[in-house]
Amino acid sequence: MEKTAKNPFEGSSVSRAILTFALPTIISQLITTVYNLADTFWVGRLGDPNQLAALSVVFPMQLLMTATGNLFGIGAGTCISAKLGEKDFDKAKLASVFSFYFGGLTAILFAILVFCLKKPLMTVLGSTAAIDGFVSDYLNIVMVCGAVPTIFNLTVANMLRGEGLSFAASAGLSLGGLLNIILDPFFVLPGYLGMNVKGAAVATMISNCVTTLFFVTLLVVRRRKTALCFRPRIFEAAKTMGAAVLFTGLPSALMMLLSAVSNTVLNKLMIRYGETAEAAVGITKKIDAIPFGAISGLTQGVAPLIAYDYGANNRKRLKKTVKLSFAYSSVFAIIVLTIIECLAKPITSLFINDALTIDYATNFLRLHCASLPFLAVTFLLISFFQAVGAKTRAFLLSIIRKGAVDIPLMFLLDYVYPVFGIILCQPVTDVISAITGALLFFGWHNKHPLEDDTEIHIDYENMA
Numbered sequence: 001m002e003k004t005a006k007n008p009f010e011g012s013s014v015s016r017a018i019l020t021f022a023l024p025t026i027i028s029q030l031i032t033t034v035y036n037l038a039d040t041f042w043v044g045r046l047g048d049p050n051q052l053a054a055l056s057v058v059f060p061m062q063l064l065m066t067a068t069g070n071l072f073g074i075g076a077g078t079c080i081s082a083k084l085g086e087k088d089f090d091k092a093k094l095a096s097v098f099s100f101y102f103g104g105l106t107a108i109l110f111a112i113l114v115f116c117l118k119k120p121l122m123t124v125l126g127s128t129a130a131i132d133g134f135v136s137d138y139l140n141i142v143m144v145c146g147a148v149p150t151i152f153n154l155t156v157a158n159m160l161r162g163e164g165l166s167f168a169a170s171a172g173l174s175l176g177g178l179l180n181i182i183l184d185p186f187f188v189l190p191g192y193l194g195m196n197v198k199g200a201a202v203a204t205m206i207s208n209c210v211t212t213l214f215f216v217t218l219l220v221v222r223r224r225k226t227a228l229c230f231r232p233r234i235f236e237a238a239k240t241m242g243a244a245v246l247f248t249g250l251p252s253a254l255m256m257l258l259s260a261v262s263n264t265v266l267n268k269l270m271i272r273y274g275e276t277a278e279a280a281v282g283i284t285k286k287i288d289a290i291p292f293g294a295i296s297g298l299t300q301g302v303a304p305l306i307a308y309d310y311g312a313n314n315r316k317r318l319k320k321t322v323k324l325s326f327a328y329s330s331v332f333a334i335i336v337l338t339i340i341e342c343l344a345k346p347i348t349s350l351f352i353n354d355a356l357t358i359d360y361a362t363n364f365l366r367l368h369c370a371s372l373p374f375l376a377v378t379f380l381l382i383s384f385f386q387a388v389g390a391k392t393r394a395f396l397l398s399i400i401r402k403g404a405v406d407i408p409l410m411f412l413l414d415y416v417y418p419v420f421g422i423i424l425c426q427p428v429t430d431v432i433s434a435i436t437g438a439l440l441f442f443g444w445h446n447k448h449p450l451e452d453d454t455e456i457h458i459d460y461e462n463m464a
Helices: 014-044 049-085 089-116 118-125 132-145 147-162 166-188 196-221 234-273 275-311 315-349 355-368 372-387 391-404 406-416 420-447
Strands: none
Touching: 014 049, 014 147, 014 166, 014 196, 014 275, 014 315, 049 089, 049 118, 049 132, 049 147, 049 196, 049 234, 049 275, 049 372, 089 118, 089 132, 089 147, 089 234, 118 132, 118 234, 132 147, 132 196, 147 166, 147 196, 147 275, 166 196, 234 275, 234 372, 234 391, 234 406, 234 420, 275 315, 275 355, 275 372, 315 355, 315 372, 355 420, 372 391, 372 420, 391 406, 391 420, 406 420
16 A cells, blocks of 8 residues: 555544544444435335334344444454554555455355345244235345445445545445435335335445445545555455454444344334334334434544554553543433433324324334433443454453343343333343443453553454
8 A cells, every 4th residue: 555645543633533533434324324214204104004114124134234244344444444553554455355355255145145045034033924025025125136235335434444534435325325315205105116115125225336336436546545455365365364354343243243133033022012013113223323323433433543543552642532532422422312302202203194103103212212321332342442452342242232131131121011121121231231341441441551651562363
């Protein structure tokens, strides 16, 4: 990679660096969230709770694709940042090579498995006879035909952020999101193509393909000025950086994977109370995705900064980055929580004109978002542990937030507090995970105090 005139990781104040890296990521996350909301909004205009329920049922599969993108994208992106901090440009390139080729192969296998196992998969997801057709259409278009571009986009975007090109990464994802928002009504509504849920799936796939074209063009144009490399040094990349990429990306991927499992369990429990309750869950999840996406965007945005400072042994800047990121995310979470608690009913009423669905969704939303400040703490700590190579702590915190605690808790709370106990599970889990994360951080800090001036180094080659 050629050296550029200005290093995006250095040369500016910490607060400005955080905003430079995090804001584009937050914006792209919000636009991606809004286009998912657009699916729910326009399908909701059809007035059919069954079609909204179908969107809720397929949501875990979208999380699985995100998990795959995070495994290779965040894994490689964090390694790239650290290696750039260490001035080891060749290993930064090898991290990208590994993710390009092995991420692509995984995406192809994902599509084949969904195609071959669609019938049993629909049963596992909690689909019913009333919504089977809608669920099948969405899986075919978005998860079979659209798996490769979707996973490729997430992988490349995270690697670009790892190199410091946060704006370019966000521009590509935002382009697809905005296009999806524009296309949705034309494909979904009866007055136009009238394809219903299938139309929302087609709009999503087209948008993802356009984003893929954007990223491929960008990589070709910047091929001499980037750490991202297409040269097929596959075996060398796997041997040198494969374990580092996978172990670094695993906590984020695992959290999304367990989120998919958790959401599948939630859907199967909730569908027993009817398609209306399931539709309300879908609305709640899509609205909650806005603050979730913003907080996730901030923590993903600052992760390359943390990894670079750690790799460059700049503890003073690292400490300030962590403190300011925590302050920004916590304040944002508190503001959003206040807005949602006050305006839950008018917000949910935007998505469907059905009194019972609105009533369910209003109560679900207030419960589900009650722990946003704790969510902010957990997400920042997971990103921090990934960035500094504390893989075991990142892994542990990820499975505590999704899988180890919330799944058994859902069954318990549903028994104690039917219907609403299923939703209450998430805020309870977020409180537990935030407290656990704080204890893990202080344990790490006692061994690696940020005030200490001794040399630090991420041993990515021996992470396994």
